[in-house]
Amino acid sequence: MAGNPRAELVVVADPFAEAAGALAERYKCDPSTDCEAAIDREDVDAIIIGTPTDTHLDYLLRAVGKGKAVMCEKPVDRDIARSRAAVEEIERLSGRVMMAFNRRFDPTSREFRAAIDAGEIGEIRQVIITSRDPELPPEDYLRHSGGIFRDMVIHDFDFARFLLGEEPVEIMAMAGRLVDPGLEKIPDFDTVMVQMRTASGKQCHINCCRSAVYGYDQRFEAFGSVGMLLQDNLRPTTIRRWNSTQTDAREPLLNFFLQRYQESYQAELEHFISALEAGTAMPVTVRDGLIASWLAECAYESIRTGRAVRVQPSSRN
Amino acid sequence: MAGNPRAELVVVADPFAEAAGALAERYKCDPSTDCEAAIDREDVDAIIIGTPTDTHLDYLLRAVGKGKAVMCEKPVDRDIARSRAAVEEIERLSGRVMMAFNRRFDPTSREFRAAIDAGEIGEIRQVIITSRDPELPPEDYLRHSGGIFRDMVIHDFDFARFLLGEEPVEIMAMAGRLVDPGLEKIPDFDTVMVQMRTASGKQCHINCCRSAVYGYDQRFEAFGSVGMLLQDNLRPTTIRRWNSTQTDAREPLLNFFLQRYQESYQAELEHFISALEAGTAMPVTVRDGLIASWLAECAYESIRTGRAVRVQPSSRN
Amino acid sequence: MAGNPRAELVVVADPFAEAAGALAERYKCDPSTDCEAAIDREDVDAIIIGTPTDTHLDYLLRAVGKGKAVMCEKPVDRDIARSRAAVEEIERLSGRVMMAFNRRFDPTSREFRAAIDAGEIGEIRQVIITSRDPELPPEDYLRHSGGIFRDMVIHDFDFARFLLGEEPVEIMAMAGRLVDPGLEKIPDFDTVMVQMRTASGKQCHINCCRSAVYGYDQRFEAFGSVGMLLQDNLRPTTIRRWNSTQTDAREPLLNFFLQRYQESYQAELEHFISALEAGTAMPVTVRDGLIASWLAECAYESIRTGRAVRVQPSSRN
């Protein structure tokens, strides 16, 4: 944001004065330890919320109430009922809020979706999403994460909707602890599978794991009536190694989301600024955030009940 | 079989005299229109059953009753109760019957499994199986096929067991008609997804479709604690094309199972003969056939009930 | 040949009675220790010559003199002047002789050439050929091989002509001993590079080495005005391995020409038989063999003189 010629960074707010000060000095803007005051400043038109999850909702509503635009990290709130109420309030106020599902702005993701829209694969039949983190996060992170479906798979739920172009109406989930059985005490899972169906019958499979020795694995496949699209992973270089035991070996994947999605974070910001400048609709909304959160809740219900869960349309309107 | 130096082809039996005669002449053996008589011949030690499904069981039991070895196409029978009874009878008689799940003998499949056994990927966490036919079979074929799970996915159920090295204990299935909605009148499905779990928690996803414009798509992925193995498809040549709109483009896949699994059919036969010569256990048994059939039944139950179905251990013992 | 339904194997001739006998018994034909008598047999229409190089020419001329068709391993003779005289004699007699440059019949090679003929890459500008053997042959083999250009690169010279569709008119060669400096005592080289130009200006590079730890490396690239074609290598399976140090690693290549070109040997035989049945021209002629041999001679001249050598048209007519 600081380097973007279309925006001016006015203030960095952080309850920790030292952190706020360091960033403010580096990026030549005001520091603040009072997030609410920062939101209220008259010279602030738009806010980026990257605070702990349990503060999202208050800051969101405050900013919207003051007529400020917002880009907010997912989720709206850890509690689905509170999230729904907030989203409805934001919509009632015609608040301009963008949900920061950065993967939608990755160059490959956009080209992938554009190819689908251009009819390259005809009618989609099946979408397959593989999403594996390189390493299990620390236990402390997991305790506050809300669980793998709300913290990690939520990105894949959003991406599935982005690719399918339709709402899932049915979901079946399966979860285990194959990386660390000790997660039972949190409790959380580390390895899961989901299958979903849309109203028109399109099928989607998601597999996730919190740990993969070869790096951050993000693959997507969309299979349709006249073709298929695959997205491969990114690697640091294009070297291929040949020796007496193997050929054409490539490097391990980029290690984690900050490297893998560096370009998408930048593009996400550009889209936010463009929507502000043009006064057009946000490319991802809090409603999108709410639906992804709701799919996570449905996944937990499927695991509890051992049933395919109907994603009630009423819950999304 | 005719060209195998370790075996002698004695008789080809087919109720259609002309078909039996043509093959017998080509391969220099006796023709017969009486399958039972052919089974009974004293100079016949082993039988290959490639007849219509509803005849498998009788021929199987007759051959086993006469002490003959058998290699039989799947399934044992379309009726699961009759299959179970027959398998128990065959086991009681210590019948030597090999179930013709040819994919297990594909060179890539065997190397794939050997790599797992050698610990290359550590503990398996997830297995992903993609299995798509190039074209929807004729309606007449579909009417007699028993349905996509019993006719097509059964191969993937068997292959999943082969890769997992454990029995699935829970299964969730989802099915649709995305290629041809008209299949409702049969009724059958053409596009399905399955997810399964083993007792130790390993997860497996299968996706199948009766039609894929780019050819016969057979991909397997085994993801484990220290690595991952992928099996790619086979293509007629290794050419890669570059032009102004694309780079590195490869050819469509080999069109169907007869081309794709040509080597595995030959290897399957070699394993059958080797087991006969050595007097060792059959590499795939009628019990394997029964379990794959039973998984298909469980998939149908999951679709009917919208539930995760427990694959009862009792049903497999 | 023995298994080909369009041909009948009549006699196997080998000065070593035991070898001839073993093959004759296995393939149910007559054994002979007298190659010339075998050629002369009235019931023999066509001969395959796979004998030591210094016998090729006599058997060739004898067979052609008797009006028999021949498929002959390269080269016609180790001596270029004798080769030229023999080729002229065979042409004068309208002898039907196919030179066994098997690579032209590889499925990928044929599809590669068909794509060029179909105009997929427009006008060819550059052809790049990589050709590496897995291991240095034994010294005894090398002593009788005639040298790397006549023994190994000759295949690439022929293949270059096949891909270019034009005759090379200029050649520059470079040769070294990077695998085994001890080859100087033979003398022979083990690592070479060649660049050639055709009359219309098309350029071709060949690199060869007698040893490659990763297997038998045979890659071709044709770069043209509207596209490029690449031929990749063959591997035993399609497995790709991922672990903490690498991703997408494939297996070492098929180890040597017998495995790599198994299909092309079979296809070569089919083309020979088809040409005999149809009475059409041989798909590869002794003239093709002579030109490839001549390019090898020019390569040696380039190395001796340090000059680009003109491949005199007169030398090829």
Added chain:
Amino acid sequence: MAGNPRAELVVVADPFAEAAGALAERYKCDPSTDCEAAIDREDVDAIIIGTPTDTHLDYLLRAVGKGKAVMCEKPVDRDIARSRAAVEEIERLSGRVMMAFNRRFDPTSREFRAAIDAGEIGEIRQVIITSRDPELPPEDYLRHSGGIFRDMVIHDFDFARFLLGEEPVEIMAMAGRLVDPGLEKIPDFDTVMVQMRTASGKQCHINCCRSAVYGYDQRFEAFGSVGMLLQDNLRPTTIRRWNSTQTDAREPLLNFFLQRYQESYQAELEHFISALEAGTAMPVTVRDGLIASWLAECAYESIRTGRAVRVQPSSRN
């Protein structure tokens, strides 16, 4: 440079006042229309020369004479004798000049070289370099370029030295006009091949073309005694397309050097600054620039004479 926290951009000099002014305003520094005055400024420690080729030498010598460090675009001068004299003068003065061969700083190139240094492929036997531009430059550019070897292949000569780790001692070149025969009137070539040998016998092939419909093609292969390394190209996304006529098709390559080598330009600058800060040797010197220019001269001599040209050691010392 303007955004680099380790450097301060003081002045932008350009004889065109408007251009200098625009850049100076954008990057908050002084504009100047007098390059010599800019070099002479007391507050200037280092200079980047990106001016027309015929001004390089004067600015270089002036800056070095004033004790300023320089990063200079290739070549030192279009005239090889003048280049040599200047390089000797710069070396006599212990001038700190970095030659801007940016490819050496590409992340893949550095990893490639590190793998060689780590012994991954043992002793190098052959290096293969493919280097193709997407489109023929305008005629006006070509008229002032000095010819394809001095303008384009010079990068590959430098990169060959970087990979080989040894000096080429012999070179054979071949050149044609396959993209545009009209280049004869300049005169220039558009399609060339080179093969070189080092003192220890390592071989190197380079192929170049001024036009490739599929984009900017930059591939490197290093083949050694215990392995091989390949560098693949970069593409805008990782999408792979499958349809009824092809599978696994990737996008055209990044279109030209500014996109392809974006990272290497940034890394090059970092290395220059690091060398200045640490007072260490420049990672690429004017001597490197001179040798690459000399190889281009030798290539022209090879074309003129049709001979393998000895790259005289004396000419490089």
